[in-house]
């Protein structure tokens with residue numbers, strides 16, 4: 444004994460209903476979610492904007508990023524409502540997955556269950572908000588703008 | 589530099605719950621291809637083993653297969669690009685032969701999806717997408733393709749009934765293909781019959797009948813240099829064109845949802861290499877993992893203009909007697925979709941068609957055929973053009 448165990452930063456394991464990743468260089472994404480913010484990254488060197496956030500820029504090979512908030516309205520590009528779910532998501536059914544276009548970037552996620560199915564249509568304006576799940580887990584979802 | 593030809597093709601029956609191990613499953617497809625080529629294992633210089641690894645319990649199946657199939661001490665390796673693994677295998681076999689490294693290469697595809705439970709299988713299918721940023725939302729293959737179907741419907745007025753026509757066609761050929769896992773008929777009416785399992789919802793707007801049948805299966809394609817092909821084989825089928833492309837895994841990186849860019853790009857490359865256009869194709873196998881995928885394939889390959897795919901199926905032009913027969917073996921929808929084996933099975937169908945040996949499924953006198961094989965949600969695109 445005596446050896447101190449190295450602490451692992453596994454904050455990302457809190458993301459979504461079931462997370463398959465725990466360690467990533469963009470773990471601060473989770474802290475921002477806890478503060479009610481959905482964030483992407485922007486390359487400080489070339490200005491490229493990324494969502495989902497990434498730690499490294501393939502344009503200029505710099506890894507110096509700053510965070511920006513996903514804000515304003517996006518347009519619903521497409522969606523689907525699941526009647527069956529993969530393992531671990533059965534309690535959530537039915538739910539809709541969707542893609543929002545913000546112009547400079549796009550966001551993949553879920554549509555809030557508060558939006559009635561018959562009111563969802565391609566082209567509608569939506570916003571992205573943080574969604575707190577049971578047991579301290581977090582994700583984000585889309586609401587009518 | 590000479591041509592590269594296909595001298596033998598084989599596949600196992602596609603079944604639910606194969607009653608044997610993966611090496612035994614691989615043997616079935618390999619044996620048929622070797623009997624077709626009428627060569628011995630000593631004539632094969634190398635093997636490429638193709639599957640989607642998440643279904644395998646065996647680590648590194650290549651060595652196990654090489655031993656069981658009698659392909660030791662020749663080099664072997666494993667290659668994967670999800671559902672297009674064995675078309676990618678054909679591409680690598682072509683380059684191994686074209687480079688002069690080898691003369692005869694066996695491309696062996698397999699998948700035993702029943703190694704794991706159906707729920708586990710669904711979970712793994714979802715993990716073919718972006719596990720960090722998409723899977724935590726509860727994604728699965730049908731839902732991703734449903735998003736494409738939804739966008740196609742919005743842009744072109746495509747209906748769920750149009751998609752149903754594609755399944756009806758697939759089932760009509762699945763019934764006459766003795767290798768198919770789904771041999772039952774599917775009628776247009778079943779899609780509107782609440783009592784029929786075909787009409788059950790999966791991920792809107794796709795229903796049970798819009799989704800392909802999971803299966804266990806294996807396939808094998810024996811590829812050879814022109815010299816060896818002419819020496820071994822009376823009716824070699826030549827590889828005229830190959831195309832391959834990729835796109836982003838995360839849908840957030842994509843702009844188009846009414847078609848698959850990787851398929852379009854792979855098709856353009858393959859046509860260019862073969863020096864032909866879509867009009868020259870006499871018979872095609874396309875990756876109909878879902879009905880919408882076949883519809884998009886018509887458009888991405890140039891059989892129809894964007895949005896024109898529905899007219900093609902409504903006019904029955906993609907039936908055996910039509911102007912461009914597609915998936916006259918039942919396709920993935922009815923023949924079944926054992927991931928790693930699928931591309932090899934598609935290639936087999938086209939080779940048999942070009943040789944005039946497709947039996948009840950035979951199209952009238954085709955000279956040039958095409959295989960369109962997609963991995964993941966339009967993630968990897970492979971198009972191969974074959975000719976007599």
Ligand SMILES: [Zn+2]
Pocket residue numbers: 486487488489490491500501502503504505
């Ligand atoms: Zn940069």
